[in-house]
Amino acid sequence: MKRIICIIWALALIIFPGPAGVEPAGAEIQITDNFSVAGFLRYELGVHTGGSNPNNPEQNGNHDFTLSRTFLVTEWVYEPTDNFKLFTKARLIGDQTQRIDNHLRSYDAFPIDVSKNDWTLMKVDGDEYRAEIWEMYGDIKAGNLWLRLGKQQIVWGEMIGTRILDIINPLDMSWHLNFEPEEFENIRIPNWAIRGSYLIEQPFLEELSIEGFINPGDILPQQNPDSGAPFNLMNLPSFMQIHKKHRRDDTEYGFRLGYKVKGVYGTLCYLHLFDDGFKLETEGFAPDHINGVPFFAGQGNFTPYAMLLNAVYQPMDIYGLTLNYDLTYPYNMVFTYEGAWIPNQPYQDRLSSTPEVRDLGTFKWALRIDRPTAVFPPRFMGVDFQHMKIMFQFSQTIREGDENTVSGSNNSKIDKSNEMIVLKFTQPFDHNNWEPMIQFVYDLDDAYMIKPGFKRTCGDHWYFDLYGVFIGGAETRPGRLGYLDYASEIFGRITYQF
Amino acid sequence: MHRLNKLYGAVVACMMAGLIFCCFAEAGTEGLWTRKKAPTIEELTGGKVKIGDIIEKENVDLVRDYLPPSIHECVQRGMILRMGSQLPLEERVPKYFIEATEKYQGQAVVDEHGSAYLKDGSIWPGGIPFVEPKTALEVMANVKFGETYDDAVITPYSTHFINREGKVYKTNKRMVKILNTTGRLSIPPIGAFPGMEKIKYKRITGQTYPLAQKGLGLVVTRYYDDTAHQDEGFIYLPAFKRTIRVSVTTWQDSIGGSDMTYGDTMGFSEPYGFWNFKLIGKKMMLIPEPKSPFTLVSRETGKLHPDFKFTVGEKFPVLGWCITPLYVVEATPKVKHIYKKRILYVLATEYWANVQMFPYTEMYDRAGKLWKMYLTGYGYINHDDGEPRLSCNTLNIYDFQADHMSFLFLSSFWQTGLKPGNFTLKSLLQYSR
Numbered sequence: 001m002k003r004i005i006c007i008i009w010a011l012a013l014i015i016f017p018g019p020a021g022v023e024p025a026g027a028e029i030q031i032t033d034n035f036s037v038a039g040f041l042r043y044e045l046g047v048h049t050g051g052s053n054p055n056n057p058e059q060n061g062n063h064d065f066t067l068s069r070t071f072l073v074t075e076w077v078y079e080p081t082d083n084f085k086l087f088t089k090a091r092l093i094g095d096q097t098q099r100i101d102n103h104l105r106s107y108d109a110f111p112i113d114v115s116k117n118d119w120t121l122m123k124v125d126g127d128e129y130r131a132e133i134w135e136m137y138g139d140i141k142a143g144n145l146w147l148r149l150g151k152q153q154i155v156w157g158e159m160i161g162t163r164i165l166d167i168i169n170p171l172d173m174s175w176h177l178n179f180e181p182e183e184f185e186n187i188r189i190p191n192w193a194i195r196g197s198y199l200i201e202q203p204f205l206e207e208l209s210i211e212g213f214i215n216p217g218d219i220l221p222q223q224n225p226d227s228g229a230p231f232n233l234m235n236l237p238s239f240m241q242i243h244k245k246h247r248r249d250d251t252e253y254g255f256r257l258g259y260k261v262k263g264v265y266g267t268l269c270y271l272h273l274f275d276d277g278f279k280l281e282t283e284g285f286a287p288d289h290i291n292g293v294p295f296f297a298g299q300g301n302f303t304p305y306a307m308l309l310n311a312v313y314q315p316m317d318i319y320g321l322t323l324n325y326d327l328t329y330p331y332n333m334v335f336t337y338e339g340a341w342i343p344n345q346p347y348q349d350r351l352s353s354t355p356e357v358r359d360l361g362t363f364k365w366a367l368r369i370d371r372p373t374a375v376f377p378p379r380f381m382g383v384d385f386q387h388m389k390i391m392f393q394f395s396q397t398i399r400e401g402d403e404n405t406v407s408g409s410n411n412s413k414i415d416k417s418n419e420m421i422v423l424k425f426t427q428p429f430d431h432n433n434w435e436p437m438i439q440f441v442y443d444l445d446d447a448y449m450i451k452p453g454f455k456r457t458c459g460d461h462w463y464f465d466l467y468g469v470f471i472g473g474a475e476t477r478p479g480r481l482g483y484l485d486y487a488s489e490i491f492g493r494i495t496y497q498f
Numbered sequence: 499m500h501r502l503n504k505l506y507g508a509v510v511a512c513m514m515a516g517l518i519f520c521c522f523a524e525a526g527t528e529g530l531w532t533r534k535k536a537p538t539i540e541e542l543t544g545g546k547v548k549i550g551d552i553i554e555k556e557n558v559d560l561v562r563d564y565l566p567p568s569i570h571e572c573v574q575r576g577m578i579l580r581m582g583s584q585l586p587l588e589e590r591v592p593k594y595f596i597e598a599t600e601k602y603q604g605q606a607v608v609d610e611h612g613s614a615y616l617k618d619g620s621i622w623p624g625g626i627p628f629v630e631p632k633t634a635l636e637v638m639a640n641v642k643f644g645e646t647y648d649d650a651v652i653t654p655y656s657t658h659f660i661n662r663e664g665k666v667y668k669t670n671k672r673m674v675k676i677l678n679t680t681g682r683l684s685i686p687p688i689g690a691f692p693g694m695e696k697i698k699y700k701r702i703t704g705q706t707y708p709l710a711q712k713g714l715g716l717v718v719t720r721y722y723d724d725t726a727h728q729d730e731g732f733i734y735l736p737a738f739k740r741t742i743r744v745s746v747t748t749w750q751d752s753i754g755g756s757d758m759t760y761g762d763t764m765g766f767s768e769p770y771g772f773w774n775f776k777l778i779g780k781k782m783m784l785i786p787e788p789k790s791p792f793t794l795v796s797r798e799t800g801k802l803h804p805d806f807k808f809t810v811g812e813k814f815p816v817l818g819w820c821i822t823p824l825y826v827v828e829a830t831p832k833v834k835h836i837y838k839k840r841i842l843y844v845l846a847t848e849y850w851a852n853v854q855m856f857p858y859t860e861m862y863d864r865a866g867k868l869w870k871m872y873l874t875g876y877g878y879i880n881h882d883d884g885e886p887r888l889s890c891n892t893l894n895i896y897d898f899q900a901d902h903m904s905f906l907f908l909s910s911f912w913q914t915g916l917k918p919g920n921f922t923l924k925s926l927l928q929y930s931r
Binding site: 038039040075077082085087139141143144146148153155156157158160166182183184185188197199201203207209211258263265324325326328329330332333334336370371372374377378379382384386387428430431432433457459460461463497498 | 659667668669692693707708709710712728729730731732736737738739740741742743744745746747748749750751752754755756757772833836863897899900902919922923924927928931
């Protein structure tokens with residue numbers, strides 16, 4: 001802990017220095033002509049409004065808080081020329097949730113981990129704090145070639161909030177699922193990778209470019225909440241002993257082609273990745289007199305056994321496509337399509353008596369329509385109103401073959417297809433000092449999430465957000481939206497940016 | 499024979515005289531617009547107002563005939579005007595631009611969308627299309643096709659949000675790059691980039707401050723006929739870390755919550771095809787002077803000069819003002835619009851600028867009441883490529899009804915040699931985080 005405090009003080013001294021040497025320009029701090037630092041200090045509090053988390057049966061009653069976190073995030077940029085840039089994002093985070101809510105039992109609020117000799121994550125952490133280099137990369141531009149090398153987030157696809165092709169980096173769902181208003185920026189786990197793009201200038205197609213990336217081994221899976229955490233998603237029986245077969249040292253890669261033809265911009269891509277979510281595979285049984293159960297009692301053997309399982313992350317091939325088109329004035333509508341065919345999407349095998357993995361071809365697609373609309377007059381009740389941003393999105397997942405041969409989370413039944421509708425309204429007003437929004441997410445099998453909120457900006461440095469997340473509906477199978485009704489909350493953030 | 503000789507001599511003399519007359523007459527026509535000189539405020543007021551005098555609420559009636567209603571109202575609210583001086587055309591725009599204007603004079607035609615072409619239908623090669631415009635559309639075509647530069651980098655480009663007390667309560671900053679793909683006169687390729695003849699310009703904007711917006715980038719393509727083929731845009735959203743298609747034809751929406759709409763950019767940048775224009779006339783008026791005693795915004799730091807003064811807190815900038823002939827054009831929308839009309843004040847060609855041909859414009863609400871004003875503070879002559887360029891340091895967009903000001907100040911670098919490759923979707927990543 002002393003080490004963390006030293007780091008915080010060192011950063012504070014650099015960021016808020018004496019009069020010499022550093023010149024604050026607005027709020028960004030210009031250390032030299034080419035070197036600057038910006039960042040924010042934030043406190044975030046989530047108040048629980050849902051029921052008890054069924055995955056935390058040992059919890060002492062329903063918890064009052066879902067989250068209490070403090071962040072100091074700094075972004076360091078060194079840009080000596082237009083063709084070269086170094087970027088580093090450092091984060092210091094403290095989590096006080098367990099301290100303010102005595103209903104919660106002890107859990108690790110920062111469960112992302114790798115072995116101690118694995119230097120690539122560059123972190124120092126405990127159950128309630130973490131200091132880390134979240135991103136660190138260099139950009140090089142040479143003519144039409146652009147390269148980014150380092151620990152980075154790679155985002156392909158164009159859907160917002162729906163992960164069809166935005167699946168290159170895993171997510172850290174451990175502390176706030178995917179409820180943060182910045183979509184995945186704060187939870188998409190950066191990986192070490194080499195990424196490059198090349199603009200192919202020729203007379204036939206506009207914006208023709210080829211892009212690719214290689215992650216040579218810094219592979220992490222999606223990080224779910226620790227057992228006992230307010231958002232915990234899973235409660236495995238104690239007789240199951242899981243050995244995670246991580247994919248570190250394996251290689252992920254992908255290619256993408258971008259082009260524009262007569263007003264339609266599109267991309268085609270191929271990705272070779274490992275599934276972010278683990279599937280269970282049986283390795284065997286071992287006697288366990290504490291947590292075991294007598295699996296073979298029927299055969300006259302009453303010895304309690306533990307089931308030994310491997311949590312495996314299967315390889316996947318993804319073939320993707322995006323298209324977008326702008327229907328200009330007076331319609332001002334943008335249509336965006338994204339689709340992905342995954343011939344070997346891994347599922348849990350439903351037909352096997354012990355956990356095994358089975359592939360099933362899966363097609364995912366979504367269509368989004370965006371339309372900025374003047375819903376209110378530009379001057380309404382003495383206040384100026386900007387255009388309302390209206391977004392409608394339909395997404396669908398379709399599985400080939402017999403869906404009854406596979407199962408989802410917690411052995412739940414999987415449907416042939418799932419459909420989801422998202423409708424979002426954002427209405428900035430008062431010179432963007434206020435930005436209320438409301439988002440409706442509806443699972444056509446009858447589940448919903450309503451997310452109202454607003455952001456209030458006060459000058460250059462301060463802003464406040466307040467959001468509600470209300471989940472409900474009859475479709476409560478694990479892995480589906482309605483299953484998360486226990487996660488309903490109201491959360492707010494106070495941010496000082498510099 | 500003698501009589502024949504006399505006759506021959508007379509004919510030769512006449513021919514010589516005619517030739518000399520024609521030469522002088524031709525030279526006079528060519529040079530006429532460049533040599534026109536506007537009177538000074540001292541001459542117009544019979545010595546009541548002199549260069550260096552301060553005009554404020556108490557004595558504004560002395561120059562009322564030379565001010566638009568918006569500036570007059572600003573003076574009533576506390577703005578002060580320092581009487582300054584004008585510069586001749588050759589000190590305001592590049593020489594090659596004057597030569598191109600003269601070379602192609604008389605060859606321009608304008609279509610109903612306000613797009614200028616040569617008579618053979620080819621795209622306008624550069625220079626002012628109509629030195630002596632006869633119609634409002636010709637005046638407007640001059641604005642759109644009479645830019646003197648091939649490319650520009652504007653950085654930093656800051657916006658102060660100023661409340662009714664005159665206090666700056668919010669700031670944002672960005673960087674803008676613009677590439678004219680047609681009408682190029684100086685940096686090769688001259689004329690148009692091959693294959694980009696249907697594009698007027700490309701523009702890329704990268705937000706740099708505050709952090710919540712830092713890395714947000716927008717690339718826009720404006721087409722030559724911007725009514726038939728409307729703007730296209732893509733935005734990089736740093737929070738989402740991806741580039742998505744975005745509608746950039748919402749010209750009536752405000753830019754980042756400021757008082758300026760997308761259509762107010764550069765004074766007026768909506769496609770002309772959606773507007774009717776009426777030429778009110780040509781008039782001597784006071785406009786911000788081309789060259790201030792000091793550069794209003796430092797090119798090195800992008801900060802305001804310490805001697806740059808404001809009144810009513812930081813609401814109204816104190817600028818020098820000089821008499822300049824302007825075309826006054828009334829623009830009324832053909833489509834449903836937040837404005838009932840705009841009054842556009844356009845520099846007469848003999849007082850042309852490198853950019854910002856509207857010293858000011860006025861916007862009226864749907865009830866016909868004065869709503870907003872767009873004011874250009876020129877301030878300095880740039881010589882980045884050795885040629886003079888009357889450049890713009892400040893912009894004020896003032897909402898009279900809300901008494902709210904958006905004050906933009908910028909530092910520009912001209913003729914930097916940008917290429918179309920600097921304006922692709924991939925180039926947005928350069929500004930990303």
